[in-house]
Amino acid sequence: MKRYAAMIGLLVSVNLHCPSRAQQAPIKLEALKQQAVAETDKLQTFTQQMVDQVFSFSELGFQEYETSRYLTGILEKSNFKVEKGIAGIPTAWTATYGSGKPVIVFITDIDCIPRASQKPGVAYHDPIVAGAPGHGEGHNSGMAVNITAALVLKKLIDEHHISGTIRILPGVAEELVATKAFYVRAGLFKDVDLVLGSHVGSEFSTSYSTGNGTWSGLVSVQYFFHGKAAHAAVAPWEGRSALDAVELMDTGWDFSREHLRLAQRSHRVIINGGDQPNVVPSEAAVWYYFRELDYSHIKALYEQGNIIAESASKMTGTSVDHKLVGSAWPPFFNKVIAETQQKNIEAVGMPKWSDADQTLARALQKEIGAKSEGLKNKIEPLAGPVKDPTGGASDDVGDISWNAPMVYLMYPANIPNLPGHSWPNAVAMATPIAHKGSTAGAKVQAMSALDFLLRPELVAQAWDYFRNVQTKDVHYESFLAPTDQPAIQLNKEKMEKFAQELKQFHYDPSRFKTYLEQLGIAYPTVRSATSSN
Numbered sequence: 001m002k003r004y005a006a007m008i009g010l011l012v013s014v015n016l017h018c019p020s021r022a023q024q025a026p027i028k029l030e031a032l033k034q035q036a037v038a039e040t041d042k043l044q045t046f047t048q049q050m051v052d053q054v055f056s057f058s059e060l061g062f063q064e065y066e067t068s069r070y071l072t073g074i075l076e077k078s079n080f081k082v083e084k085g086i087a088g089i090p091t092a093w094t095a096t097y098g099s100g101k102p103v104i105v106f107i108t109d110i111d112c113i114p115r116a117s118q119k120p121g122v123a124y125h126d127p128i129v130a131g132a133p134g135h136g137e138g139h140n141s142g143m144a145v146n147i148t149a150a151l152v153l154k155k156l157i158d159e160h161h162i163s164g165t166i167r168i169l170p171g172v173a174e175e176l177v178a179t180k181a182f183y184v185r186a187g188l189f190k191d192v193d194l195v196l197g198s199h200v201g202s203e204f205s206t207s208y209s210t211g212n213g214t215w216s217g218l219v220s221v222q223y224f225f226h227g228k229a230a231h232a233a234v235a236p237w238e239g240r241s242a243l244d245a246v247e248l249m250d251t252g253w254d255f256s257r258e259h260l261r262l263a264q265r266s267h268r269v270i271i272n273g274g275d276q277p278n279v280v281p282s283e284a285a286v287w288y289y290f291r292e293l294d295y296s297h298i299k300a301l302y303e304q305g306n307i308i309a310e311s312a313s314k315m316t317g318t319s320v321d322h323k324l325v326g327s328a329w330p331p332f333f334n335k336v337i338a339e340t341q342q343k344n345i346e347a348v349g350m351p352k353w354s355d356a357d358q359t360l361a362r363a364l365q366k367e368i369g370a371k372s373e374g375l376k377n378k379i380e381p382l383a384g385p386v387k388d389p390t391g392g393a394s395d396d397v398g399d400i401s402w403n404a405p406m407v408y409l410m411y412p413a414n415i416p417n418l419p420g421h422s423w424p425n426a427v428a429m430a431t432p433i434a435h436k437g438s439t440a441g442a443k444v445q446a447m448s449a450l451d452f453l454l455r456p457e458l459v460a461q462a463w464d465y466f467r468n469v470q471t472k473d474v475h476y477e478s479f480l481a482p483t484d485q486p487a488i489q490l491n492k493e494k495m496e497k498f499a500q501e502l503k504q505f506h507y508d509p510s511r512f513k514t515y516l517e518q519l520g521i522a523y524p525t526v527r528s529a530t531s532s533n
């Protein structure tokens, strides 16, 4: 290692004084990447602790107070400049280190899923706290990836006097797709050169353009109907039922589905159905997600929803208003960054899974009736544009991807073939599977940032693709009306209900090496062949 460091020092000094920097750069870059990998390996315990700590906090969107306090604490201690409460969102922040160009942003989500509480390392449903939120997607691992990479980069920036700025941003309330359009509106990407997002997956991959074609954009809208209360038996004719309006809106929407494009996806939950049957409900509310493939089709669904809501209110003699609580453009990723990142994924390769890791994965897959094939061992090829995208999931990083060149690294920290947004997706997320996958992801994040910090021509190429291909004919327009504000009150009650109970399960790394150890879980815990529960 010592010889390596000396070599890097020599190359850097040559670079600083030699006019033919472009010719020297590749050699220096490779040496720096090797150092980044070695430094990331040294931080494995730190990475594991972050994965476990955020897992144990289990905080829902907009309520990520413990999580954000913990993460900004680490970054402040490492001399990052932290700004809190950005874009009018209490749990959002930025952390910046370095100076000058390029400005590279790392972003990843931090929130969890309602009712997904689950003991890690256990291959059947066994909540830590029954009914409580839990990391049933794996967002607890993203910051371990990005912060580990950022600390490695900080060390290299200091040691080798590299010019450039690195900035970390949290994906607050991503499960509600509720913040990134506000980040964009607040101007957080105005000075940004590129964005390296990371997201948990079961595969190691990146993509550009429409990727594998399974992204949709969306608006998330709550409709509030207001009627008139009355005794439901004594004087029902005096009442006007807001719940009737909700039910008629849902019926109206379901009839309109037949005439929508195959690419649309829409779903709802009734968030207020009234109080008790003998009171005509004066207040009721329903919450819709309207998904489509592009801005104009999403907008059209939104307008159709508004028409049906108005019609339902007329039919029932109630009134209605609505609130947009989230929105997302379909993501579109940058070819130049993706191609660069793909090489780093190939260089790092899949983590080495142990027998215990594979046993857990296969047992969980069997438990839920999924294909029982264990963990992936091969990296995915680079995914490019798809001709006929089908749509599917959404992520509000989509808005960012239309405001600066961006990619989304999927790092292998979870088990394949799981349903998503539920307890099975939490099983691996504080185990060696997530720990190793996060370390692998951090290496790629650091290496990819080095590519762009040291090769300004690559930044220029990424912008060329952004300006002349991606946004040549499509121009970003926010779904937000000027009066729309972040829905920071969402999840408050749900989180408060469980906060005290969850607190006793917060991970204490000063006493336990891992969260598995703290919970006393043997790894892996799988059903015995004879067990029948």
Ligand SMILES: [Zn+2]
Binding pocket: 109, 137, 139, 174, 199
């Ligand atoms: Zn996510």
